[in-house]
Amino acid sequence: AVSRAILREIATTGSPHVWLDLTHLDPARVEAHFPNIARVCRRYGIEITRQPIPIAPAAHYMIGGILTDVWGRASLPGLYACGEAASTGVHGANRLASNSLLEAVVFAQRIVQASTGDTVNADNSKGPLTPIDAGSAATPPIQFVDVLGSGAKPARGATSPRFRDLMWREVSITRTGVGLSEAEAQLGAWLAGLRTRPTRRSVELANMLLVGWQMAATALRREESRGAHYRADFPDASPEWLKRLAVRLTGVGPIRLDI
DSSP, X not given: OHHHHHHHHHHHHOOSOEEEOOTTSOHHHHHHHOHHHHHHHHHTTOOTTTSOEEEOOOOOOOXXXXXXXXXXXXXXXXXXXXXXXXXXXXXXXXXXXXXXXXXXXXXXXXXXXXXXXXXXXXXSOBSOOOOOOTTOOSSOEEEEEOTTTTTOOOOOOOOHHHHHXXXXXXXXXXXXXXXXXXXXXXXXXXXXXXXXXXXXHHHHHHHHHHHHHHHHHHHHHOOSOBTTBOBTTBOSOOGGGOSOOEEEEOSSSOEEEEO
16 A cells, blocks of 8 residues: 555656655664665665655565465475565465564474475374475365467567566556456466576576566456455455465466466
């Protein structure tokens, strides 16, 4: 809600930012609580205890990630994930301050236990756990999704700036079905036409396109607003969407979207 309000104000005024005023607070307390922000602002000639700070929304964290069980195990044997890299289900629909740190501490210990066999199975026996099957959820998949979408043709020309521009416009703070459909189709076409080379830049672009496509595809299918996911065309939360979405590879063929 705060980010959406800032964007509305920016759109109304035409300014690239709004102002955050901390000057009414105790300077010593501000410096003690926000030393990094104070240092960065000072680098640009802004004293945050005496001057307002220009701010604008930005993406700086993830909600969701690699699907795991309560021991941090993914469906791939030997792969564990925790913190912001994981979708453990304890974040909910929004990431509150320091939640990811607390989650990392809890699940890091659990991962150590699981990887060393120091765990208790469902039948109360001790020993290594059987890797989970991410596709064995009780709820059925809502559909199979081809990366190319409905008749989209492979398209070259994907670059990091174009990807970021598309994600910021259509898979950002305020989303719509029309914009998400456009993003899903474009990202799918870029993926289909991508020829990855053994370089860091090429691999990173491929990863960004794949994660971006998953975000657009799942956001399009979640026809409600919940937490940090806001759909202008579905502004209210819906009880039927009180669940997670998961995307997984089903082989060389299409990507499957499970709920």
